[in-house]
Amino acid sequence: MSHPLPATGSGEPDQLSPGLPGPGSCASRVLVSSVSSDSHTWNLVFLQLLLEEMGHEVTNIGSCVPDELLIEECRRVRPDMVVISSVNGHGALDGARMVRRLREQPDLRDLRVVIGGKLGVRGTDGDFHGPALMEAGFDAVFEDGAGITEFRRYLAGSSVPALAAPALR
Numbered sequence: 405m406s407h408p409l410p411a412t413g414s415g416e417p418d419q420l421s422p423g424l425p426g427p428g429s430c431a432s433r434v435l436v437s438s439v440s441s442d443s444h445t446w447n448l449v450f451l452q453l454l455l456e457e458m459g460h461e462v463t464n465i466g467s468c469v470p471d472e473l474l475i476e477e478c479r480r481v482r483p484d485m486v487v488i489s490s491v492n493g494h495g496a497l498d499g500a501r502m503v504r505r506l507r508e509q510p511d512l513r514d515l516r517v518v519i520g521g522k523l524g525v526r527g528t529d530g531d532f533h534g535p536a537l538m539e540a541g542f543d544a545v546f547e548d549g550a551g552i553t554e555f556r557r558y559l560a561g562s563s564v565p566a567l568a569a570p571a572l573r
């Protein structure tokens with residue numbers, strides 16, 4: 405299981421080169437969402453554009469998404485992967501609660517769910533939330549400061565439709 409942890413802040417430049425799914429990856433359906441407390445939206449737009457540029461089909465359900473709504477949308481959209489973004493500093497808490505609830509649902513237990521952004525209130529010099537969020541149920545955590553490169557690498561290798569074929573994971 406790939407779980408890029410935590411922000412390195414190495415200064416490695418983000419590779420924003422295009423675009424089409426690379427070798428080993430394929431287009432998939434991705435649900436983009438924030439957590440219940442977070443009203444920031446440009447992070448979601450950024451992720452949507454990035455994922456679309458890579459050839460994925462994106463459903464962006466926006467900011468301030470209650471846990472129950474995320475669960476409903478997962479059942480409606482049946483995504484191959486859920487990408488949670490939060491930047492208001494409550495992502496570590498809200499995200500952990502959200503993913504625990506999602507994992508309690510038998511039909512969503514094996515869905516691939518990742519989270520990233522500014523997950524705490526202490527910035528990249530503060531606590532790392534990756535281990536706790538992985539423990540709560542995320543498949544990968546991308547703390548701010550690590551850049552987008554790790555996320556792109558992760559996507560390039562994660563072509564398994566988690567809901568459709570949980571046994572393959």
Ligand code: B12
Nearest residue numbers: 442443444445446447489491492493520521522525546555
């Ligand atoms: C615009 C803004 C707002 C606007 C949002 C409007 C909107 N429609 O989005 C408003 C005014 C509403 C707002 C409110 C608040 N904000 Co504000 N806001 C910002 C600001 C200035 C820019 C955010 C932005 O749009 N960035 C552009 C997007 C594209 O980038 P991004 O959000 O940084 O996301 C990047 C990465 O985090 C990463 N990323 C994000 N998610 C994910 C997910 C994955 C999987 C991956 C791989 C990467 C990833 O990729 C993105 C591109 O690099 C930032 C400061 C800043 N300069 O960043 C503060 C900031 C995010 N806000 C902050 C705070 C504290 C708040 C408030 C709590 C303030 C308050 N006391 O009310 C509220 C929260 C409201 C709420 N309920 O959530 C803090 C968060 C601090 C923290 N996390 O430690 C920041 C960082 C300001 C600061 N330096 O203190 N905010």
